[in-house]
Structure formats: structure tokens, C-alpha cells
Amino acid sequence: MTATPAVAPTMDAITAAVTLGHEGQTARARQELLAIWEDLGVLGDPLHRCTLAHYLADLHPEPAEALVWDVRALDAAGALTDDRAGEHHAGLAVAGFYPSLHLNIADNLRRLGAFDAAAEHIGKADERAAALPPGAYGDMIRAGIVGVRAAIEARDTAPRATSPSVGSAG
Template sequence: MVERQEQVAPDAMMTRIGQAVMLHHGGDREEARDRLLKLWTEIGEGGTPLHRCTLAHYMADTQDDPVAELAWDLRALSAADELSDGRPAEHSTEHHEELAVRAFYPSLHLNLAADYAKLGRHDAARSHLRLARGALATRGEDGHGDAVRAALVRLEARLDEAGPAAGETPGPPRQRP
């Protein structure tokens, strides 16, 4: 008996998002930002959480203003939370999307930690570093995971050097993993 494997059609929106990201990685930040914004308008608030999460995650990287970057990263996390809200996925496509978004969590929290650090909100940054580290615990060893782990260590070291921001209380010394 021949076992049939489910064929997944290419996702045109993810391809278009990927093309805009390639522009950004190629150095054309403004064009990437313009294309991502047009795609965001096309997707709308009712678009699939995977599309909104992915697009907002990359849109944040194209921002010049740290407050705008934080806003986009928060949109990405909100969309991710919609898809992985603890309910079982009903369709195979939805299940695939939920798995894809779960893989984003370490990066989402790392980016939020970096955003908060830029804004001098070190307590919030440390909180997201802990969440990123926790999300990485469920991820296997791979190149992306290793890159996120290294970025976590670097950001944590910068926060340790900076100490608490004005108005924040120093916490107990943290143990290194």
C-alpha cells in the first residue's frame, strides 16, 4: 500500500513577506518597510495570526523609532498569542501555523527585551529575556536557536553592565546558566 503524503500549497502571502524581508536584508530598509506596510494593510486585523505575526515581527526590524519598533513587536506577540491560546488546532493547516508561531516565541521575546532595553525599561527587558529563555527550552539545537541563545547572553550582559534604569529597583543577583 502506498502512503499518501499531504501536499501543502505554497503560501503566497508568506512568499510576499519573505520577498520584502529579503529587500531589508539586502539593505533597502525603506522599500522593505513600504512593502510590509502595504501587506499589513492588505492582511488587516482579520488576517491569519501567522501572517500578522510574521509580518509584524519583520516590520519591527525596519523601524527607525524604538517606540514604533516596540509597537510592531507587541503586535507580533499578540498575533502569536491568538494562534497558540491553548486550544487544540482544528485543521492541519492551523496546526502547522501554530507550530510555526511557537518557533517564533524565542525571537519575539528577545526582540521585545531589546526594545525595552533601548527604552531604558530594564525590568521589562529582563522579564522578556526570561520568557525567551523559557521558550528556547522547548526548542531543539539548531542554528537559529543557537543564534537566539547567543543574542540572549549578549543582551543580558549589556543589561547587567547598565544596572537598573532610573526608577527601577535592583533585583537579587542572577545565577548564570
């Protein structure tokens, strides 16, 4: 991974907080990510804002709270360039962010019962799925798109078993 000296400390702090969340320390992870967000501000580095908001959304089991952070991640992606993403990791392209971002928004809207808006975002996720890399990550997002689309069509508002926020209330 290639990172500029100014980039590494913030991304390292985000990664450390995300790791806490994966270890079940969701309240502490949220607290640490929120502190980083305060330091970044709404006009901070779009890569950091997108990454942080994307992971912070996963730490909120309530779909309305998660939706706020997912929208912030999508907004930050709109300000992000491939050059900036490539400073963090060679070959990283912003286009590959969008399927997951739209998938997460669709899932939150579905859980809130906003099925038409959810269908719009799942359609955008599907349209952009060609930008996903081959392999496990791309396969996971493509399967998520299929699963959320089915839940939207069934008018199902229950959390999906594979949702990152399932069981993260702590």
C-alpha cells in the same frame, strides 16, 4: 514546505519584501510590508500577522517603532495554533516563536531604558528557550538572550552589533 493555495501568495509577498530589506532596501521593504499589513488587517491570519510584524520590527532602527511591531507579533502568536503553523511548514510549532519574540521585545525595552520590563521579557525568552530547535537558529537566539541579559544588567542602551535593525535606516 507545505502551503495551502490561499497561504502561499501572502507569505510569498512577505518573503519578497523581507528579501528587499536584507538587500539593503529597507524603506521599500517597510513600504511593501505595510501595504500587506493594510490588506491583512488586525484580525487577519495570525501566521501572516506574526511573521510580517516580526520582520517589520527588524526594519526599524528606532526601538520605540520596533517595539510596536514586536508587540504586534507577540499578540499574533497568541492567536496562532500549531495546526495553522504546520500548514505553512510541517513540524513548525508556535512555542518556538516565543523565545525570539520575547528577546526582541526585551532588547527594544532595554534600548529605551526600561530595564525592569526588559528583564521580565528576557526571563520569558529564557524560560521558553527549550522550545528552540537545535542548530544555527536556536544557537543564535540563545546567544541573543545571553547578550541582551548582559546588556540589561549593565544598564546599556546601545544597539547591539548583531541587532537586525543596526544599519537599516535606509
